[in-house]
Amino acid sequence: KAKALGGNRRTFYSEEMVDAVTRKLAVELALRHALEQEEFQLYYQPQIRSCDGKLVGVEALIRWRTGEGELVSPGEFIPLAEETGLIVPIGEWVIRTACCQAVSWQCGGKADFQMSVNVSPRQFQEPDFVHRVSAILEETKLSPECLVLEITEGISIQEEERTVAMLTALKEIGVQISMDDFGTGYSSLSYLHRFQVDSLKIAQSFIGGIFNSSSQAAIVKAILAMAGSLNLKVIAEGVETKEQFEFLQANGCDWIQGYYFYRPLTKEQVERLL
Ligand code: C2E
Numbered sequence: 001k002a003k004a005l006g007g008n009r010r011t012f013y014s015e016e017m018v019d020a021v022t023r024k025l026a027v028e029l030a031l032r033h034a035l036e037q038e039e040f041q042l043y044y045q046p047q048i049r050s051c052d053g054k055l056v057g058v059e060a061l062i063r064w065r066t067g068e069g070e071l072v073s074p075g076e077f078i079p080l081a082e083e084t085g086l087i088v089p090i091g092e093w094v095i096r097t098a099c100c101q102a103v104s105w106q107c108g109g110k111a112d113f114q115m116s117v118n119v120s121p122r123q124f125q126e127p128d129f130v131h132r133v134s135a136i137l138e139e140t141k142l143s144p145e146c147l148v149l150e151i152t153e154g155i156s157i158q159e160e161e162r163t164v165a166m167l168t169a170l171k172e173i174g175v176q177i178s179m180d181d182f183g184t185g186y187s188s189l190s191y192l193h194r195f196q197v198d199s200l201k202i203a204q205s206f207i208g209g210i211f212n213s214s215s216q217a218a219i220v221k222a223i224l225a226m227a228g229s230l231n232l233k234v235i236a237e238g239v240e241t242k243e244q245f246e247f248l249q250a251n252g253c254d255w256i257q258g259y260y261f262y263r264p265l266t267k268e269q270v271e272r273l274l
Pocket residue numbers: 045060061062073074075078091094118119120150180181204237238239240257258259260264
C-alpha cells in the first residue's frame with residue numbers, strides 16, 4: 001500500500017499505519033464512552049475448595065456490553081485500555097464495584113467469602129494506587145482480608161524495589177496478593193518470597209496440558225509441592241474436566257476455578273448459588 005501511495009519514493013505513513021492509529025483513537029473514544037455510560041459489567045467466576053467442594057470465593061472478570069448489546073471480552077479491550085491509560089479509571093471502577101458486591105454477599109451470610117480482582121501493571125504504576133485501594137475499602141466497609149489483588153509476573157521485572165514497597169504497603173492495609181498465571185512469566189521463588197504473595201494461580205495452559213504432556217503434569221506437581229512447603233495457597237484455573245480436578249485434588253491443590261465447576265456468572269446467577 002505504501003508503494004501505491006508514494007510510488008517509488010519512501011512514504012512514512014502507510015495506509016495500514018493510518019488505519020491503526022485511527023482505530024486506536026476510535027477504541028479509546030469508545031472506551032471513554034463506555035466508562036461514562038456504565039457499559040462495563042462484572043462477571044464472577046466461582047472458586048471451589050477442593051477438599052469439600054465449598055464455594056469459597058469468586059474472581060471478578062470485566063465484560064463490555066456495548067450500546068449495540070454486544071458482549072466484548074477483556075482480551076479485546078484490556079490491552080488497549082492499558083495502552084491508553086484508561087485502565088486506571090476502569091480498574092478503579094472494577095475494584096469499587098467488586099468490593100461493593102462482596103460486602104453485599106457477605107451481609108447475606110457469607111462472612112469469609114473472598115473477592116479476587118485483576119490488577120494490571122499500568123494500574124500498579126500509579127503512585128496513589130495503595131491509597132486508592134485503601135479509600136475504596138473504607139468507603140465500602142469491606143474487610144481488607146477478603147479482597148485479593150491478582151497481579152502478574154509482568155509487574156515485577158522493572159522497578160523491583162518499587163514493586164516490593166507497594167506490595168508491602170498493600171499487605172499493611174491487609175489485602176491479599178495472588179500471583180496470576182503463575183509459570184508463564186519470570187516466575188522465580190525469590191520473587192514469590194520478596195513479593196510476600198499469599199497465593200498463586202497455576203496458569204491455565206499447564207492445567208490443559210496435564211494429560212497431554214508428562215512434563216506439564218510434572219511441572220504442576222512441582223508447583224504444588226513447592227507452594228506447599230512455602231505455605232502458599234494454590235488455585236488452579238481453567239479446570240475443565242473431572243480428571244484434571246481429581247489430579248489436582250490428589251496433589252494437594254487448595255482451590256479450583258474452571259468450567260468444570262462454573263463459567264463466569266452474572267451477579268444474579270451467583271446470588272442464586274449463595
Ligand atoms: P485471568 O485473570 O487469568 O482470568 C481467567 C480467564 O480464564 C477468564 O477469561 C476466564 O473466563 C477464563 N476461564 C476460566 N475458567 C476457564 C476454563 O475452564 N477454560 C477456559 N478455556 N477458560 C477459562 P476472561 O474473563 O476472558 O479474562 C481474560 C483475562 O483478561 C484475565 O485472565 C485477566 O488477565 C484479564 N481481565 C479480566 N478482567 C479484568 C479486569 O477487571 N482488570 C484487568 N486488568 N484485567 C482483567
